[in-house]
Amino acid sequence: MIINKETIMVLAAEGKRLDGRGLLDYRQPINIEMNISWTAEGSAKVQLGETVVMAGVKMNIEKPYNDTPEEGGIMINAELLPLSSSEYEPGPPGEKAIELARVIDRGIRESKALDLKKLCIQPGEKAWFVTIDIMSINDAGNLLDAAGLAALAALKSAHFPVVDSVTGAIDYKQKTDKSLPLTKEALPVTIHKVNGKLMIDPTLEEEKSSEARLTVASDQKGIISALQKGGREPLTSEEISQILDVAIEKARFLRSVLNRYLK
Amino acid sequence: MVYKKRLDGRKWDELRPMEAKVGVVPNADGSASFKIGKTWAIAAVYGPRELFPKFKQDPKKGVLRCFYSMMPFSGSGERIRPGANRRAQEIAMVMANALGPVVDLSAFPNAVVDVFVDLPQTDAGTRCAAISAASMALAQAGIPMKDMISSVAVGKVDDKIATDLDYKEEHIEEFNPDSKTASVSDIPVAMIHNTKEITLLQMDGEISKEDLMKAIEAATVAVDKVYEVQRQALKEKFAKE
Numbered sequence: 238m239i240i241n242k243e244t245i246m247v248l249a250a251e252g253k254r255l256d257g258r259g260l261l262d263y264r265q266p267i268n269i270e271m272n273i274s275w276t277a278e279g280s281a282k283v284q285l286g287e288t289v290v291m292a293g294v295k296m297n298i299e300k301p302y303n304d305t306p307e308e309g310g311i312m313i314n315a316e317l318l319p320l321s322s323s324e325y326e327p328g329p330p331g332e333k334a335i336e337l338a339r340v341i342d343r344g345i346r347e348s349k350a351l352d353l354k355k356l357c358i359q360p361g362e363k364a365w366f367v368t369i370d371i372m373s374i375n376d377a378g379n380l381l382d383a384a385g386l387a388a389l390a391a392l393k394s395a396h397f398p399v400v401d402s403v404t405g406a407i408d409y410k411q412k413t414d415k416s417l418p419l420t421k422e423a424l425p426v427t428i429h430k431v432n433g434k435l436m437i438d439p440t441l442e443e444e445k446s447s448e449a450r451l452t453v454a455s456d457q458k459g460i461i462s463a464l465q466k467g468g469r470e471p472l473t474s475e476e477i478s479q480i481l482d483v484a485i486e487k488a489r490f491l492r493s494v495l496n497r498y499l500k
Numbered sequence: 501m502v503y504k505k506r507l508d509g510r511k512w513d514e515l516r517p518m519e520a521k522v523g524v525v526p527n528a529d530g531s532a533s534f535k536i537g538k539t540w541a542i543a544a545v546y547g548p549r550e551l552f553p554k555f556k557q558d559p560k561k562g563v564l565r566c567f568y569s570m571m572p573f574s575g576s577g578e579r580i581r582p583g584a585n586r587r588a589q590e591i592a593m594v595m596a597n598a599l600g601p602v603v604d605l606s607a608f609p610n611a612v613v614d615v616f617v618d619l620p621q622t623d624a625g626t627r628c629a630a631i632s633a634a635s636m637a638l639a640q641a642g643i644p645m646k647d648m649i650s651s652v653a654v655g656k657v658d659d660k661i662a663t664d665l666d667y668k669e670e671h672i673e674e675f676n677p678d679s680k681t682a683s684v685s686d687i688p689v690a691m692i693h694n695t696k697e698i699t700l701l702q703m704d705g706e707i708s709k710e711d712l713m714k715a716i717e718a719a720t721v722a723v724d725k726v727y728e729v730q731r732q733a734l735k736e737k738f739a740k741e
Contacts, residue, residue, distance in 0.1 A: 274621040275538050277573035287526050291620055293573025316582055319567065320544040320616035322527050327567055327616075329583060368579050370572040372618065374542065375525045409577050 279395025309356025344454030530641025562605030
């Protein structure tokens with residue numbers, strides 16, 4: 238890939254970008270498709286410009302952990318598919334995939350977006366465990382924000398499968414009309430620093446010109462539930478303050494987009 | 501105790517509804533999505549590009565590599581653990597053999613053409629959908645090909661030869677009360693479009709020679725229907741450009 242790093246830096250200083258967007262604009266279109274996979278309990282496909290991500294929710298019943306006998310659990314896994322970019326290779330998840338999964342996990346877990354107590358069926362014996370698998374389909378930059386949106390959309394679309402009342406076996410081919418106990422809607426937004434300016438939703442080449450980044454997950458009320466700083470350069474506390482304002486506002490914007498697709 | 505009518509009401513030689521689209525992964529050199537019933541395969545082609553590790557290179561021609569993967573939420577039961585398993589590796593191998601005969605990589609010594617297929621949802625016939633999607637993706641990538649490969653599963657359900665079995669038909673004893681003792685044979689087939697030479701042939705189950713030849717005859721007709729969908733999708737893509 239040819240990276241116009243110099244040009245991107247010079248433009249950023251003037252508040253401009255190669256594709257003509259403002260520094261704090263998301264790419265268009267933002268499309269969300271719900272329930273794309275009949276085999277998942279919930280699923281979604283998110284398109285952010287040319288970036289495409291799928292997320293699928295599977296549920297199963299397990300014994301709760303010893304230290305939280307009255308709670309179910311949530312696990313998030315991300316696969317950067319070699320199908321989605323020439324830069325990804327087959328094999329176990331690398332550090333980028335692990336970071337992506339963990340940041341989205343924290344955003345959901347720490348905000349207590351999913352009421353884990355309500356996932357308990359029988360304390361110490363049985364509880365629902367929810368797994369979200371995030372799959373990159375086309376990585377054209379800013380996978381993380383797209384993945385966060387896909388994960389939340391998949392959770393929102395999920396329905397519990399039918400459980401046989403006698404044997405306790407799960408019939409994955411039938412879904413109940415019961416949704417997951419979601420109490421909050423935390424969404425991650427990643428803000429980059431390019432030539433001293435703040436920028437969101439970078440394309441791949443803008444991502445490669447980034448000096449530093451901060452991912453902030455926040456809910457409807459603007460409460461922050463996950464932070465992850467990346468990149469080589471440091472950030473000042475003034476910059477972080479500005480970043481938080483942008484992140485909370487943009488999470489609200491993404492949430493309003495998602496809500497349009499839910500109706 | 502015979503299978504009188506297909507569970508989903510299709511005719512014996514009828515395929516499930518198909519949908520194909522080319523160019524679904526903009527990053528790839530070629531890509532395609534192929535849906536047949538509730539089975540959905542997305543294929544992306546990268547290359548020709550340099551092959552590493554070097555000892556795998558062929559100085560005479562390029563290498564065609566295939567990868568097959570069901571997404572963790574794409575199985576009809578519990579979540580599937582991600583990563584290569586024995587089944588996926590075998591399917592990847594037979595995919596490369598199914599596509600290889602029409603692909604000419606003699607102009608690309610030491611290079612590799614990678615085909616990645618991922619499935620977001622499945623309902624039987626996944627390797628056939630994967631091969632049909634991959635063939636379109638290779639064509640869009642401009643890889644030299646002498647023909648298209650189209651693939652579909654045929655089989656015998658109870659006493660009937662049927663085309664494009666779905667999950668319920670593959671497990672007929674579970675879903676049809678009249679067929680509790682029924683046997684099912686499932687035969688994925690891939691063919692070169694013009695010559696109808698067979699590049700993929702596998703089977704689960706039991707069948708007599710006569711019935712097998714009838715099933716292959718049914719496949720010969722069925723792959724043309726797959727081909728028509730593939731051709732339309734490619735035409736649409738290139739009409740746009």
